[in-house]
Structure formats: structure tokens, C-alpha cells
Amino acid sequence: MKITRRVLLAAPGALLLPAPTRADRQSLSEALRQFTGGQPMREGRVRLDVSPLVENGNAVPISVAVETSMTAADHVRRIGVFNERNPQPNVIIAQFGPRSGRAYLATHIRLATTQDLVAVAEMSDGSLWAQRVMVVVTLAACVEG
Amino acid sequence: MARVLLRVPTSAEKGAVIEMRALIQHVMETGYRPNAEGVLQPRDIIWNFTCRYDGEVVFNATLSPAIAANPFIAFTTIATQSGPISFTWEGDNGFAQTETRHITVT
Numbered sequence: 001m002k003i004t005r006r007v008l009l010a011a012p013g014a015l016l017l018p019a020p021t022r023a024d025r026q027s028l029s030e031a032l033r034q035f036t037g038g039q040p041m042r043e044g045r046v047r048l049d050v051s052p053l054v055e056n057g058n059a060v061p062i063s064v065a066v067e068t069s070m071t072a073a074d075h076v077r078r079i080g081v082f083n084e085r086n087p088q089p090n091v092i093i094a095q096f097g098p099r100s101g102r103a104y105l106a107t108h109i110r111l112a113t114t115q116d117l118v119a120v121a122e123m124s125d126g127s128l129w130a131q132r133v134m135v136v137v138t139l140a141a142c143v144e145g
Numbered sequence: 146m147a148r149v150l151l152r153v154p155t156s157a158e159k160g161a162v163i164e165m166r167a168l169i170q171h172v173m174e175t176g177y178r179p180n181a182e183g184v185l186q187p188r189d190i191i192w193n194f195t196c197r198y199d200g201e202v203v204f205n206a207t208l209s210p211a212i213a214a215n216p217f218i219a220f221t222t223i224a225t226q227s228g229p230i231s232f233t234w235e236g237d238n239g240f241a242q243t244e245t246r247h248i249t250v251t
Contacts, residue, residue, distance in 0.1 A: 058213060058214070059213040059214070060213070063219075083211060086210075087175070087177045087210070088209055088210060088211060090209040090211065091209055091212065092206055092207065092208055092211075092212060093206065093207045094204065094205065094206040094220070095204070095206070097203070099198070099201075099203045099222055099223055100203065100204065100220070100221055100222055100223070101162035101163075101221045101223040102162055102221045104164075104220060104221050105206075105219070105220055106217075106218070106219035107212060107213075107216070107217055107218050108212070108215075108216070108217045109212055110175070110210075110211050110212070110213050141213075
């Protein structure tokens with residue numbers, strides 16, 4: 001393209017445009033839709049335990065427990081944990097069955113910043129239960145190095 | 146071989162719910178962190194964890210870069226019979242490790 005005076009004059013304006021964000025980042029709602037298959041989620045039965053104020057985002061203990069008898073007729077099939085503002089929305093997806101005994105999962109995760117966490121449980125009858133928790137992070141996981 | 150810390154009961158009553166805790170030494174490099182030269186370090190994570198009880202899969206988890214370094218996972222299972230309980234981690238760059246413990250069920 002020939003650089004005309006008009007293009008040159010418009011160039012500083014282009015610098016004012018917002019910097020492109022991570023275009024490849026899948027949003028929380030997309031990740032949830034992928035997990036649930038678009039089925040509606042209900043509040044309740046799932047308990048996502050995480051400290052509401054986290055000092056170090058590099059290792060945040062979380063645990064998820066679901067109210068269920070864990071019998072062959074009524075058990076948790078999957079538990080998914082998702083975040084809102086890390087570079088990727090997925091945290092962990094775990095498979096359960098009647099042999100699990102309890103629907104319980106604990107791990108340590110990274111949090112890049114203050115954000116919401118969502119835990120979703122898929123039951124054997126296909127119903128979906130969720131809990132959303134906000135976590136304040138004072139020292140972020142080192143995303144920037 | 147990465148160092149592994151496992152907490153698995155050595156004995157249990159039949160039908161009891163036992164909790165198991167597994168931790169493995171691993172950097173869990175996210176793929177979003179630049180190194181000292183400002184170049185993004187390639188992703189190097191463990192992306193799968195499986196627990197087999199006497200050969201049968203009783204727990205499986207898909208991990209993401211949001212799991213902290215030295216991934217720790219705690220979960221439960223029912224003590225059904227005496228036998229080996231094995232834990233398998235699979236990751237980037239061909240990482241694979243399996244550890245086995247034995248449980249006696251009375």
C-alpha cells in the first residue's frame with residue numbers, strides 16, 4: 001500500500017485503539033456450555049470451599065463436595081471447576097462413580113487475579129448443580145513472569 | 146522420576162470410604178509465562194491423573210495449567226477388596242509415572 005499523507009495522519013489514532021486482548025481465550029460461559037452441553041444449571045447441592053481472601057494466587061487450596069448418596073441410582077458423574085479471569089477458564093474436570101464413596105475432590109489451583117470460581121456437578125440423572133464463589137487475590141499467580 | 150507423596154491407608158474395613166491424597170513434584174509450566182529473555186516458556190503440565198483400584202479406574206481427572214505446581218489431588222473411594230491401588234500421571238513431553246500401593250481390606 002502506498003503511504004499517503006492521509007494514512008500518516010490517521011496513524012496516531014490507531015495507537016489509541018484498545019490493545020487486542022487474548023483473542024484465543026475461551027470465556028467462562030463458553031467453557032461452562034461445553035461442560036453442560038447447554039443444559040440449565042441449578043444452585044445448590046454443590047459446596048465449593050475456598051478461602052474468600054487469598055494472599056498467594058500460586059497455590060490456592062480448594063475443595064468441592066456434593067450432597068448425594070453416591071449409589072448406583074443417584075451419584076455424581078463429573079465435577080468441573082472453572083474460573084473467570086485466568087488465561088484459560090478450565091481448572092479441573094474429574095470423573096466419579098458409585099465406587100467413589102463420596103463426591104469429594106480437593107486440589108491446589110492458581111488464580112491470576114480477583115475473580116469468580118464456579119464448580120459444577122453433573123449427576124447420574126443428567127441434572128446439573130453449581131456454586132459460584134468470589135475470591136479476592138492479593139498476590140497473583142505469576143502470569144507475567 | 147519425579148518425587149511423589151502418597152497418603153493411602155494400608156488397611157481398611159470392607160465397605161469403608163477411604164480418602165487418598167496424591168502429590169507429585171512437577172513445575173506445571175503454564176505456557177503463559179515469559180522467561181528472563183521475554184520469550185514465552187512452552188507449556189509443560191500434567192494433564193491427566195488416574196487412580197486404579199485392583200485394575201479398575203475409580204478416579205480420573207483432567208488437569209489444566211490452572212493447577213498449581215506440584216499438583217495435589219485428594220479424593221475418596223470405597224475399600225472393596227485387598228489389592229493394589231495405582232496412581233498414574235500423564236503430561237506434556239511424554240511425562241508418565243505410575244506409583245502403586247497395596248491395601249489390605251478386612
